[in-house]
Amino acid sequence: MADNLITSTIILNKTMQILHNESAFLGHINTEFNDEFxxxxxxxxxxxxxxxxxxxxxxxxxxxxxxxxxxxxxxxxVEPEFGIDFDFTEFDRTLSVDEFSKRYMKPAGTRLATELDxxxxxxxxxxxxxxxGTPGTTPSTALAMLKxxxxxxxxxxxRDGFRVxxxxxxxxxxxxxxLKGLLNDGxxxxxxxxxxxxxTNLGLDFQMSQNVPTHTVGPLGGTPLxxxxxxxxxxxVITENPYAATTSLLTKGWTAAAAARLKKGDVxxxxxxxxxxxxxxxxxxxxxxxxxxxDVSSTAGGAGxxxxxxxxxxxxxxxxxxxxxxxxxxxxxxxxxxxxxxPQNMIFHKDAFTMVTVAMDVPNGMDMAEQxxxxxxxxxxxxxxxxxxxxxxxxxDLMAGYGALRPEWAVRVAG
Numbered sequence: 001m002a003d004n005l006i007t008s009t010i011i012l013n014k015t016m017q018i019l020h021n022e023s024a025f026l027g028h029i030n031t032e033f034n035d036e037f038x039x040x041x042x043x044x045x046x047x048x049x050x051x052x053x054x055x056x057x058x059x060x061x062x063x064x065x066x067x068x069x070x071x072x073x074x075x076x077x078v079e080p081e082f083g084i085d086f087d088f089t090e091f092d093r094t095l096s097v098d099e100f101s102k103r104y105m106k107p108a109g110t111r112l113a114t115e116l117d118x119x120x121x122x123x124x125x126x127x128x129x130x131x132x133g134t135p136g137t138t139p140s141t142a143l144a145m146l147k148x149x150x151x152x153x154x155x156x157x158x159r160d161g162f163r164v165x166x167x168x169x170x171x172x173x174x175x176x177x178x179l180k181g182l183l184n185d186g187x188x189x190x191x192x193x194x195x196x197x198x199x200t201n202l203g204l205d206f207q208m209s210q211n212v213p214t215h216t217v218g219p220l221g222g223t224p225l226x227x228x229x230x231x232x233x234x235x236x237v238i239t240e241n242p243y244a245a246t247t248s249l250l251t252k253g254w255t256a257a258a259a260a261r262l263k264k265g266d267v268x269x270x271x272x273x274x275x276x277x278x279x280x281x282x283x284x285x286x287x288x289x290x291x292x293x294x295d296v297s298s299t300a301g302g303a304g305x306x307x308x309x310x311x312x313x314x315x316x317x318x319x320x321x322x323x324x325x326x327x328x329x330x331x332x333x334x335x336x337x338x339x340x341x342x343p344q345n346m347i348f349h350k351d352a353f354t355m356v357t358v359a360m361d362v363p364n365g366m367d368m369a370e371q372x373x374x375x376x377x378x379x380x381x382x383x384x385x386x387x388x389x390x391x392x393x394x395x396x397d398l399m400a401g402y403g404a405l406r407p408e409w410a411v412r413v414a415g
Contacts, residue, residue, distance in 0.1 A: 008368040018109025024209035030354040031376030076403035083397040117211040126265040127404040129291040133414035135336030140174035157409040162350040165204040168212040218263035220338040221255030224331035232312030245311035254298035262296040271330040274322040343415030352409040
């Protein structure tokens with residue numbers, strides 16, 4: 001008689017499919033797999049380095065103007081593994097695949113998907129400086145989405161079918177209602193009406209997610225100004241990673257001696273510092289937006305140092321602003337009212353972010369022990385006998401790191 005017991009291969013394959021199907025962010029970002037961690041004598045340490053695209057400047061005239069090829073990478077720190085643990089009996093192993101999936105793999109895969117999506121969204125939104133919409137107003141029109149998409153266009157983000165809009169349930173409901181009158185294929189409208197969800201529209205693949213993060217604005221206070229002219233760089237070629245580079249901006253005018261005037265993830269503009277198209281360097285009509293990468297407290301004199309991303313770069317292949325800020329330029333916070341929380345819906349290109357999963361050791365002496373990689377995501381399943389408690393313990397493990405490859409190819413849309 002054929003052995004029809006549930007195997008570790010079946011468990012992993014089924015769970016991995018559920019994991020991807022239940023994820024709004026996971027299935028729409030760059031994912032990579034690194035197997036160096038599992039090789040004896042080849043431990044990669046706690047950091048991996050996925051590569052980023054190269055940017056060049058254009059020469060005028062016939063004479064060659066050589067430039068260094070600055071091929072950069074982003075340092076992605078691999079975090080400790082996380083997973084789900086449970087036990088099931090020998091009787092459960094004899095269940096049909098469908099029944100076993102319903103009782104064990106579906107709940108496990110769904111919970112892992114929720115956890116992964118939450119980790120991805122929370123880590124990435126704080127690296128995104130592009131900001132659109134009105135805090136406190138749920139986006140509900142085609143224009144709200146198109147304005148955010150236009151920011152990506154100005155950042156030379158490709159329109160290649162890999163742009164995604166991840167909206168929280170309320171934003172999705174407002175957008176379905178707001179777009180119901182658009183001329184569209186009858187089948188598309190019918191599906192939207194039946195499911196209450198948008199699919200592909202306005203050049204975006206819409207995804208509804210309960211895991212869209214919420215950002216709480218810092219307490220703010222005072223009338224912040226730039227403290228000192230020409231902060232940033234005009235160097236044509238910068239030696240450090242231009243994407244990971246930041247600018248430490250000296251400011252003044254904050255409420256004195258107060259903790260966390262700005263919170264990590266707050267977005268600001270600087271008066272007179274305009275954005276440029278990242279490819280042709282044409283100056284745009286909107287001020288450049290910067291995200292604060294660490295909480296900012298003020299001194300007794302009301303000064304504060306803001307660590308900003310992207311770096312303020314006024315020349316060279318990585319130029320991103322029209323010029324360096326002037327002394328006393330006004331600092332404006334875009335993310336909303338002081339100490340108030342707002343949803344951070346996201347529009348992003350697949351290559352804006354990456355999640356790197358790594359192979360783990362597969363232990364010996366288990367009655368089930370295996371790992372698989374599916375679409376760049378590695379998942380391990382182990383089952384062994386607990387002699388102390390006379391039961392079989394099962395566990396899923398996933399070890400990952402998260403990095404922003406091209407954060408300018410993402411936009412936060414306030415809700």
